[in-house]
Amino acid sequence: MLPAFLNGLSLKALAGSPLMHSLGRYMGDDRVLVLVQLAGGNDGINTVIPLDQYSAYMSARANIALPEDKVLRLTGADQIALHPAMTEMQQLFNNGKLGIVQAVSYPKPNFSHFRATDIWMTASDSDKVVNTGWAGRYLDDIYPHFPNNYPNEGMPDPLAIQVGSVVAGALQGPAFTMGLAISNPSNFYNLIEGKVTASSPTRAGEQLEYIQQMGLKTDQYAAVIKKAALKVTKQSDKYPAPGKNPLADQLKIVARLIAGGLKTKIYMVNTGSFDTHAKQTDDADKTTGTHANLLRRVSDAIGAFMNDLEYLQVPDKVMGITFSEFGRRIRSNASGGTDHGAAAPLFYFGHAIKGGVIGNNPVLPANATVNDNVPMQTDFRSVYTSILQNWFTLQPADVQQVLNGRFDTLAMV
């Protein structure tokens, strides 16, 4: 393992020398998964609004409820609408490029951010503590013995790349983390341009500059990333200006690396914080405010990303999902926010997915109390199962092993 983090640019390269390594059944399978983590617990009920229960909806959360005439209607899905900020995702849904899975959770849901995040990352049961990530186990299955003998001619590229954070638990393999982290988009651009962050003109600064330069040279993966990135000279102009939408900045890098030909199978990006305990909406105009800004960021970023995939001519290779550690309470609180909840909708997107809605609206109690939560309709491991089996074409027996259990598949792809 290499300098894991180099001035915010997190790169892991490997010990051991490259050897011929046959990937067998995975030769030529170039499908990619993008995981979009919404950190903090997204309020599902104000994201996918149940049009068929508006009076219960208004009564449960009058101080943050979105006006019925402002929520975004969806073609072929009369029972739901999207938050007004999500215009791009509305369009994607209407074009069959976006799907919604309702009320995703797991039995005995946990209301702690850290524990719940852990559960989603490791695909464990609620009462078990597992040390490996679901995606890490998948990668370990198809690339055994990583990092020994990697990179190699069969797989010269990182197995997974995380942009925007430390390598998430989802990518933790049995012995090693399977992911490489680019913790800061500006450091990605420094890498491909061969720059190091300017150091202060001190004795220490001068030493730092040398160490950073050595770190860049040393990293075997830095070279392949740079090579792939430099193959792409132009991307969609739908992305907002750099820095305006951090999620869009991350996805822009992902699109670039995919189009540049990296064989990396899994990318992870994240945004937050969705932990809207207070002042979730603007008082005067409930369609604006904190939650609206967060959802607009997600929607615009995914919209630009999907547009870019077409522009870069790699549309069918990619599918993505959003996920969040839990939804939020049906009933809003007195601070104009919502507290930790349970099940919530999950989005999946891509140019080769089957759009639509899987599952039904949650049934909102007529007079929701502070104890009411959205019950689970779909176990999140079914989402993972569908991805592994139908998108990555992993054998069912292997899927069960990776997920430590057998879960139904969904018609996502």
Next chain:
Amino acid sequence: MKLNRPQNGWSNPGYPTPATTNMETPIVTSGLKRQKGKWTRVQATHLVRRTMFGAKKEDVDALLKISRKKAIRRLLETSDAMPLPPVNNYNDDKYTDEEIPAGQTWITASKQNGMNSGRRRNSLKSWWIGLMINQDIHLREKMVLFWHNHFATEMANVDNATWLYKHNVLLREYALGNFKELVRAITMDPTMLKYLNGNNNVKKAPDENYGRELQELFTVGKGPGSHYTEDDVKAAARVLTGFRIENKVLPDAHGIFDPARHDEGDKTFSAFYGNTVIHGRKGKEAEQELDELLNMIFAQEEVSKFICRKLYRFFVYHTIDDATEQAVILPLAKTFRKGGYEIRPVLQELFSSAHFFDTGNYGGMIKSPVDYCVGLCREYGVKFPDDSDVVDEYGFWTNILGQAAAMQQNIGDPPNVAGWQAYYQAPQYDKIWINSDTLPKRNQFTDRMINNGFTRPANKKIQIDAVAFAQTLSNPGNPDALINDSIAALYMIGLPDKDKQYLKEGILLSGLQGMMSDHYWTDAWQKLADKPDDTANRKDVVAKLKKLYQYLMNLPQYQLC
């Protein structure tokens, strides 16, 4: 055995050298006048990190309790107690020492053989690293390393573990003593007599090795102020004929002067040495020619300058520009001469100075591999087995020393008689420690120590206890304080706010943002104390702390001292 001379030639120790990055090497203009003003934690951390291995919090705290002046004095004070010698840790299924029982010291052994000589050498190395790991608040162990680099010898070449032990003891005895006496003692030391062929230097066939290195490497050096000639080397070699190893009784091995081997003629030296003639003598009296030789050499001011430059490079910064030569080196050299070549006054002056404590010098050195590995063990309070379990104790010390060796600093076996290049090779100097092979190794070492550590059979392990380390900080439940205090403990320089923000949000708060979210960390930390059996919470807290420290140690700032 032929010595490998350094390929790249010699550095010019007195002159400015070009930087290897695009940045101009920054200048520190403060001089040797005593540092005044408040005695701060960051100053104490800087002092400890330079004079010891790592800046362990307890050590910094202890020195902060007294004045800066007393702290420096404490680091330099006479220390009588010498450590207990290495013991037999090396019996195994292939070999049992015939003479020395397990756990007993082998320095009294009357014999060595092919089976135990290598094991004893390894035992010596491990014991030595153990002394560094367990050092007292004192300069001594760092000075032993300094002198080992200066009077470089190679254990693989010298082979005899008993001699090598005595050599190490010699360096320790004279570590903060008198340099001129040290040179004399080294001249008669069996390890040096073997390594630089003094043992073979006889009047019929003088061997110039030690006579040369005595001047070129050990005393006057080869800088612009040093003008000894090849004839001086030959003449010195003749003076030194007769010194040899007396090895009849192994534990008593020592250097002696054997008049029968000595060249009794007059020895004439060059103008650099004032055209001195050392008159040849007969019999045992001829040993005094050595003292005349040393007097002659030490009459040169260049000796004091050369040594002071080496000390500066080892303790302060690799580049000596004109200003530093004038303001720091020359005055220190004068102190050195006026004190009759006592080391303490020089170090006292250097470590008390405004130059040393100039903030421009903070973080200006790259940690040597030994600083890096031993420093980590000390700073995190990594727990090793104690003397009741020498096999594992030495075994784990061997792991640490092996890591430093892989990073190109194998104590006891420098690359050659010039010592480690990082201490002398212009223009890169300590940048030499960092290359495309060693930088990954440094990161692999810290990753390993924070994650799984090193293990030995029957469930023995050494690793960083991240929770225990966090508990030494003032307010680990507060994520900002945890991060700031960790940075202050581990780095000599700061981190930009946005990086600290990233550490908090990306690592401690798993993506949650804002002050409102800080309590998630605080609560989890508190729960660790209140509900230690909550496995999921413990796992979460431990995982986050490990990530935090792994990240902090992977940043380039951690390479600096």
